[in-house]
Amino acid sequence: MSPSNHTGTSPSFFILVGIPGKEDLHLWISIPFFLMYLVALSGNSGLLLIIATERSLHQPMYLFLSLLAGADLMLTTTTVPKMLDIFWADAGEIPFAACIAQTSLLVFLFVSESAVLLAMAFDRYVAICMPLRYATVLTPRLMVRMGVAGVVRSCCTAIPFAFLLKRLPYCKTNVIPHTYCEHMAVATLSCGDITANNIYGLAVSLLSTGLDVVLIAVSYVLILRSIFRMPSRDARGKALSTCGSHVCVILMFYTPAYFTILAHRFGQNIPRYVHILLANMYLLLPPMLNPIIYGVKTKEIREQAVLLFSQIGKSI
Numbered sequence: 001m002s003p004s005n006h007t008g009t010s011p012s013f014f015i016l017v018g019i020p021g022k023e024d025l026h027l028w029i030s031i032p033f034f035l036m037y038l039v040a041l042s043g044n045s046g047l048l049l050i051i052a053t054e055r056s057l058h059q060p061m062y063l064f065l066s067l068l069a070g071a072d073l074m075l076t077t078t079t080v081p082k083m084l085d086i087f088w089a090d091a092g093e094i095p096f097a098a099c100i101a102q103t104s105l106l107v108f109l110f111v112s113e114s115a116v117l118l119a120m121a122f123d124r125y126v127a128i129c130m131p132l133r134y135a136t137v138l139t140p141r142l143m144v145r146m147g148v149a150g151v152v153r154s155c156c157t158a159i160p161f162a163f164l165l166k167r168l169p170y171c172k173t174n175v176i177p178h179t180y181c182e183h184m185a186v187a188t189l190s191c192g193d194i195t196a197n198n199i200y201g202l203a204v205s206l207l208s209t210g211l212d213v214v215l216i217a218v219s220y221v222l223i224l225r226s227i228f229r230m231p232s233r234d235a236r237g238k239a240l241s242t243c244g245s246h247v248c249v250i251l252m253f254y255t256p257a258y259f260t261i262l263a264h265r266f267g268q269n270i271p272r273y274v275h276i277l278l279a280n281m282y283l284l285l286p287p288m289l290n291p292i293i294y295g296v297k298t299k300e301i302r303e304q305a306v307l308l309f310s311q312i313g314k315s316i
Contacts, residue, residue: 043291072287115150221243
């Protein structure tokens, strides 16, 4: 598909080219990406199945985990199938409206996952710092309110991205040097002023998800203070183990995401293919590893997974 010039304000379609300069490696790059996508799909689907079918896991901690698994499934499925289509069939054409929708949906899911991670940190804070009040604090009503607040915040954050991109005139080219419609990758194709896009994107990163990071950090400072005050070494070890999986997930989610966000604005010396590879790893690595980490670190989920696989084996 060859690029086309546009004199109007919006092209009818964009062309995603994958990883510019590495086209000869597209097939080889697609293999680990495809395998990671399969692991993410099976792992998160299995996690949702285990939590949904086992009544003993219908607790706030596991319900938050199911929300995280659902968001991970949507995050990968929003981008990876089209990415593999580019790598395998050189089918990079995407309608303008679909590209804008993909951009907004990615922002919505990113902010939603951040909200879930914050809710999980709050859950651990209440469980460790206020164990006797756990059931009275984390009530179903509060969880519903937290869920609604997270969805409303994500919508209010994501929708302006669509308007910011639609208002721009695209009279340069319709070729996007990326594997998906990332906000700044699309905005830089415009021949108009993208200052508002830059400012709003950075503001969302710092004031929305950035605030989540600060609150998560504060909660873990309080959690660690409570843990090290515990008289029993076994209790301290169990509490640290419970929090360890959540900390790993937090680091995997925020580190590549913020590197990608900041590198687009301040990392002009970083090669473009490095930007794109890291942006794809941010979409694939956490969804792939999250169910593995929780499956290994959480005894209840591990036991239910073994039971589920044994039942499947017997039926086969």
